[in-house]
Amino acid sequence: MNRPTAHFAIGSHTRLTGLLGSPVAHSMSPLMHNEAFRRLGLDYVYLCFDVKEKELEAAARGLASMGAAGFNCTMPNKMRMCELADQLSTAAELCGSVNTVVVEDGKLIGYNTDGIGYMQAVREAGHDIRQKSMTLLGAGGAATAIAVQAALDGVLELYIFNRKGRSWNRAAALTDRINSHTSCHASLYDFADTTELKKALDRSAILTNATSIGMAPQEEDCPIQDEQLLHEGLIVSDIIYNPRKTRLMELAKSRRCPTFNGLYMLLFQGAEAFRLWTEREMPVPAIRDMYFAD
Numbered sequence: 001m002n003r004p005t006a007h008f009a010i011g012s013h014t015r016l017t018g019l020l021g022s023p024v025a026h027s028m029s030p031l032m033h034n035e036a037f038r039r040l041g042l043d044y045v046y047l048c049f050d051v052k053e054k055e056l057e058a059a060a061r062g063l064a065s066m067g068a069a070g071f072n073c074t075m076p077n078k079m080r081m082c083e084l085a086d087q088l089s090t091a092a093e094l095c096g097s098v099n100t101v102v103v104e105d106g107k108l109i110g111y112n113t114d115g116i117g118y119m120q121a122v123r124e125a126g127h128d129i130r131q132k133s134m135t136l137l138g139a140g141g142a143a144t145a146i147a148v149q150a151a152l153d154g155v156l157e158l159y160i161f162n163r164k165g166r167s168w169n170r171a172a173a174l175t176d177r178i179n180s181h182t183s184c185h186a187s188l189y190d191f192a193d194t195t196e197l198k199k200a201l202d203r204s205a206i207l208t209n210a211t212s213i214g215m216a217p218q219e220e221d222c223p224i225q226d227e228q229l230l231h232e233g234l235i236v237s238d239i240i241y242n243p244r245k246t247r248l249m250e251l252a253k254s255r256r257c258p259t260f261n262g263l264y265m266l267l268f269q270g271a272e273a274f275r276l277w278t279e280r281e282m283p284v285p286a287i288r289d290m291y292f293a294d
């Protein structure tokens with residue numbers, strides 16, 4: 001991975017942005033944002049703060065009091081931030097989680113840019129899934145953001161598959177919210193129901209794996225067992241980015257399905273947060289080449 005070649009100066013007017021979560025040491029966000037600030041000559045800095053859920057309210061209010069431009073939230077803080085925000089975007093409200101906060105007049109305005117990042121990644125891969133159907137595997141944090149944004153952006157039918165376990169009721173509530181607040185029709189199925197999965201995939205333009213199945217170090221795992229389920233022309237996307245090429249993507253390639261991984265979702269959720277804080281577009285091609293090369 002390339003490293004930034006020059007440093008920017010922190011001065012008395014430098015605006016603060018950053019990440020509140022625990023752990024945060026692995027995050028790519030400081031690299032991406034600080035390089036983008038530097039390239040555009042913006043007097044901003046992005047720092048990581050190890051903040052646990054019980055400390056979030058004090059940290060978030062403190063940043064607002066000190067005039068920070070805004071911040072990102074990651075695990076375990078996204079749902080709690082949704083409760084703490086003074087105002088929410090439609091997507092954040094429907095998701096019940098916030099990954100980006102803009103500080104405006106001391107108020108905390110909560111957004112969720114994860115789904116926006118995914119939908120931009122779909123477009124970047126050359127696809128238009130408006131008025132089409134999507135099969136979504138998983139109903140965790142990332143899947144929820146994708147489901148909500150896909151529904152808001154005009155996906156017609158959403159088939160969500162999740163395990164019948166501790167998250168089932170939350171997934172059912174998400175499906176209800178999508179059906180009552182958007183024009184998309186969402187339905188929820190048991191992850192183990194391969195008959196329904198086949199029906200859903202036959203009707204879908206895109207399959208999105210938003211489970212953690214296949215993520216390192218369990219790289220041999222695959223959320224789809226039968227390659228015959230993947231019809232010709234089905235777009236197969238995995239939001240996992242470690243490894244870059246998952247077993248699911250290999251399976252899809254063997255069926256000649258177009259594929260893409262989770263790297264661009266990560267890039268574009270950051271680009272949207274950057275735009276919200278600075279009202280400038282992130283220099284995406286340069287950042288992509290430095291940190292998100294496939």
Ligand code: NDP
Pocket residue numbers: 114137138139140141142143162163164165166167168191210211212213215239240241262263265266267269
């Ligand atoms: P969560 O823990 O919130 O959700 C995980 C989902 O995977 C749940 O639906 C869970 O089901 C499901 N799941 C896990 N194991 C299994 C299994 N063995 N069988 C069936 N379902 C399973 O995690 P996130 O939503 O935050 O992350 C999910 C994946 O997305 C991770 O790999 C993460 O790295 C990636 N990600 C990528 C991003 C990007 O920008 N590209 C952003 C965020 C995440 P259940 O609810 O039943 O446990």
